[in-house]
Amino acid sequence: MDALAPTAPVEHGPSLRQRLAARGFDAVTLLVIPAAIFSLLLFVYPFAFGFILSFEPKAGGDWLANYKRFFSDPFLYDTIGNTLRLAIPVTLLNLVLAVPIAFRVRLMRRQRLLTTILVLPITLGTVLVAEGLLNYLGPQGWFNRTLMTFGLISQPLKLVHNYWGVFASLVITGFPFTFLLTLSYVTGIDPALEQAAATLGASAWQRFRHVYLPLLMPGFAITFCLSFVQAFSVFPSAVLLGEPAGITRVISIAAATAAFEEYDYSMASSIAMIMGFVQLAIVVAVLASRGLFYRGPASGAKG
Amino acid sequence: MIRDTTLGSKLWAAAIWFLVGFFVINLFAMIATVVTSSFATRWLGTWLPVGFTTRWYSSAWSEFQLWDVLIVTFQVIAAVVFVSGALGVTAAYALARRDFAGKRLLVLLFLLPLMIPPITFGIPLATVLYQTGLAGTFWGVVAANLVPTVPFVILVMIPFIEQIDPKIEAAARVFGANTFKLFVHVLLPLLLPGILAALLLVLVRTIAMFELTFLVAGPTSQTLVVALYYAVFAAGVRAVQSIDAMAVIYMVTTLVWLIIALRFVNPTQIVTRAKQQPAH
Numbered sequence: 001m002d003a004l005a006p007t008a009p010v011e012h013g014p015s016l017r018q019r020l021a022a023r024g025f026d027a028v029t030l031l032v033i034p035a036a037i038f039s040l041l042l043f044v045y046p047f048a049f050g051f052i053l054s055f056e057p058k059a060g061g062d063w064l065a066n067y068k069r070f071f072s073d074p075f076l077y078d079t080i081g082n083t084l085r086l087a088i089p090v091t092l093l094n095l096v097l098a099v100p101i102a103f104r105v106r107l108m109r110r111q112r113l114l115t116t117i118l119v120l121p122i123t124l125g126t127v128l129v130a131e132g133l134l135n136y137l138g139p140q141g142w143f144n145r146t147l148m149t150f151g152l153i154s155q156p157l158k159l160v161h162n163y164w165g166v167f168a169s170l171v172i173t174g175f176p177f178t179f180l181l182t183l184s185y186v187t188g189i190d191p192a193l194e195q196a197a198a199t200l201g202a203s204a205w206q207r208f209r210h211v212y213l214p215l216l217m218p219g220f221a222i223t224f225c226l227s228f229v230q231a232f233s234v235f236p237s238a239v240l241l242g243e244p245a246g247i248t249r250v251i252s253i254a255a256a257t258a259a260f261e262e263y264d265y266s267m268a269s270s271i272a273m274i275m276g277f278v279q280l281a282i283v284v285a286v287l288a289s290r291g292l293f294y295r296g297p298a299s300g301a302k303g
Numbered sequence: 304m305i306r307d308t309t310l311g312s313k314l315w316a317a318a319i320w321f322l323v324g325f326f327v328i329n330l331f332a333m334i335a336t337v338v339t340s341s342f343a344t345r346w347l348g349t350w351l352p353v354g355f356t357t358r359w360y361s362s363a364w365s366e367f368q369l370w371d372v373l374i375v376t377f378q379v380i381a382a383v384v385f386v387s388g389a390l391g392v393t394a395a396y397a398l399a400r401r402d403f404a405g406k407r408l409l410v411l412l413f414l415l416p417l418m419i420p421p422i423t424f425g426i427p428l429a430t431v432l433y434q435t436g437l438a439g440t441f442w443g444v445v446a447a448n449l450v451p452t453v454p455f456v457i458l459v460m461i462p463f464i465e466q467i468d469p470k471i472e473a474a475a476r477v478f479g480a481n482t483f484k485l486f487v488h489v490l491l492p493l494l495l496p497g498i499l500a501a502l503l504l505v506l507v508r509t510i511a512m513f514e515l516t517f518l519v520a521g522p523t524s525q526t527l528v529v530a531l532y533y534a535v536f537a538a539g540v541r542a543v544q545s546i547d548a549m550a551v552i553y554m555v556t557t558l559v560w561l562i563i564a565l566r567f568v569n570p571t572q573i574v575t576r577a578k579q580q581p582a583h
Contacts, residue, residue, distance in 0.1 A: 024403030027482075028396070035394030035453055036409060042450050043416050043424060050427025097322060104319045115570040117327055120334075123561045124554060125511035127532045131550050132333040134535070135340055135543070140348050142332055172330065180571045204312060226418070233420030236513055240535050252422045256518075265430040272426040279423065 054270035066270035076271075079251040080278060086163070086238075086250065087231035090170040094178040094227055095220065102182040103208070115183075118176035129169050130240040134160055137168060165241035166248045170231050178227045185219030186212075225283045232279055251275045337554070341547035363548040366541060367530055373556075375441070376510070376526040382445045383452055383509050384502050390449075391456025392498060396490075398457065399464035413454035421451065421514040429518040439521025447515040452505045459504065463497035496567070503564035510557050527553050 020026065057065040070076045105111055121129055137143050137159040144156040159165055189212065197207045235252040242248030251271065259268035341359055343352030363369065394413075398406065416424065428447055429438055437443035467490075475489045513528045520529050531553050534546045 024401045024406075026401070029401045029403055030397070031393040032397035032409065035390045035457060036412070038390055038449070038453060039412050039416070042428065042446060044412070046427040046431040047424060049431050053427075053430065100315075100319050101323055104316060112570065114323070116565060117330070119561070119570040120558075121330060123507055123511060123557055124334075125513055125528060125557075127513050127528050127535065128337075128550055128553060128557075129333070131531065131535045131546065132337045134538075135547070136329075136333040136336040142336060142350075143329070145350060172333070175326065184571055229418070229420050233422045233514075235422050236517075236532055240532075255422070255426050259426055259429065259518075265433070268426050269430060272423055276419070276423045279420075 050269035051273060053266050054273050056266055058264045058266045066267050067274075069267070070270060070274060075249075076254055079249055079254045080274070082248060083232055083234070083250040083252075084278075086166055086170065086234065086248065087228055090167060090174055090231045091178075091224060091228045094171065094175045095182070095224055097175060098179040098182040098223075099186075099220070102179060102186045103212075105183060106186050111183075115180060118179060120176075121172050122176050126169065126173055126234075126236045127240070129172050130237040133165060133169055133172070133237075133241055137165060160241055162243055163247050166234065166238050169237035169241050170234060173237075174227055174231055177230060178223055181223045181226065182220070185216055185223065188219075189215055221286050221289070225286050228282060228286075229279045232282075233275070251278075334554070337547050337550050340544055341551045343544055346544075359542070359544040359548040360552075362542075363545045363552070366545060367534060367549055369527075369530075369549065369552060372525060372527055372530045375524060376556075378441065379444050379448065379516075379524075379526055380506055380509050382441075383448045384505055386445070387449055387452040387456050387505055388498060388502050390453050391501070392460055392494070394453075395457045395460035396464055399461045400469065413457050416451045416454050417458070421512070422518075424450070425515050425518045428515075432519050438519045439524060441524050443519045443521075444516055444524045444526070447519045448509055448512055450515065451512075452509065455505060455508070456501045459501040460494075460497055463494065463501075467493050500564075500568045503560070503567060507557065507560050507564050510560065527556060 014022070017026075054066055055063045057063075059065070062068065105114060108114070135141055139156040139158070143159070144153070147153045148156065159168065193211055193215075194207050197211045202210070233252055234250055235256070238244060238248045238250045238253060242250075244253055252275065255268050255271040255275065258264050258271055339352065340346060342355045342357065344354040344356050346352035398410065425447065428450065432438035432443045432447065437446060471489060471493070472485060475485050480488065510526075511528060513532060516526050516529050517532065520526065525533075531546075531549055534541065534549055538546060
């Protein structure tokens, strides 16, 4: 080693590098750049591009022509109603079922078996569920056979290629999703709060209504939003299990048709923007109503 | 624990377990239908098929060119897992260790692709990929699949990195480790369980990712789930059993990886992302 290291030059205040480091920008911070560039290129840029493209109709003319066409053609604007008629009841049903079940499962020791079973339909995906339900719910399927054996119905119920087929597939894939989210919120609440209420003589319903519900409302709002946007973007099962030219012609089918059958990417982008806007509107409405409920610590010391 | 012993609460509990049982039975019956049908010789109007055979598997294998499809699927998955690991872990490290202006905005940028359903951002993304000529190619499919997986890895890894004591890194620095050595000998062994868990979840999600692959795939870049969709879509052209055999092959591919993944992660993590990080 050279004992006579050159003396450091006299500095006038901290260097630019030091000042940046003090604000959190140094070589480590730069590691975020590849992922950020990637996200900008493949997520933000396409969105911006699609937004601008939606105002440049393929056939030329008015910059709002795509949107005017969408809202004047019932075959197109009805898709919003069709999608909402599926997504809202399914999301509400899933949430209404998930809450009491989550409250019961929270007391279980061995939750893992149940959560593993419930993760199955999410992992298998909507295409496989659609294929399975086509056979299972069909007129000769085991579901109708069982009902007929028990004498509950005399004719097979028509459950596929209509509204109910898509509804069933959204419950099969959507319920586990809603349930697992709800369970993670429910188990995050300090059980001491419930025990305190029970000590003071509150019944099970009172404990739920006056202790848990106010604390869980924000979590339920987020669960509703996430489940809703999933259901709203239903695509493969609406084609395979539904009636894609009629009652289950959902908005994503309209967008895919515009893009891949008419090759009108401008129109497809407009429909995708409308789809995003409707989702955003519902999510904002739900989250805004969160302000009406209690906000504050709920997990106590449990963490 | 509070125990309610009234009749009402027992009935309520029974009703809830009945609902859970109903759901689980229907789920398994649906899966069993597919498996039974794939082995059936002729199955019309009876509880069980007339006879059983395995020939649908060989016919599905040749009809749908499953060997090519499987190779493409695994190539896509390998590329997605590798790239999202490399991009995601480095970005997560920066976000976990440094506080800087605009960090919240950046986290929001990574959160959005997980919140917005794939079909909504997939259509503008497909448009851009078609204009650049990437759509229909192998790398187009990989790029589209990376959009949700890179943020997913970042959000799973941030809490994992945060709980590693920075003093360990400081100690390695004191003993003269450069950045590369620090990463290979100190960080990587400590982060390996987290990275493994995140990448297995990416793998399972990518096998089942239908929408994005569907929107950008061409005939030679289809993954198994998209091939299955087209087979079901064109049902009537092929025998139902043949499609079901393909569905079983898809199911086995997915479930093998799910079982491996579940050895390392909690099932709830597949849904609730970074929220349920187990304490290590």
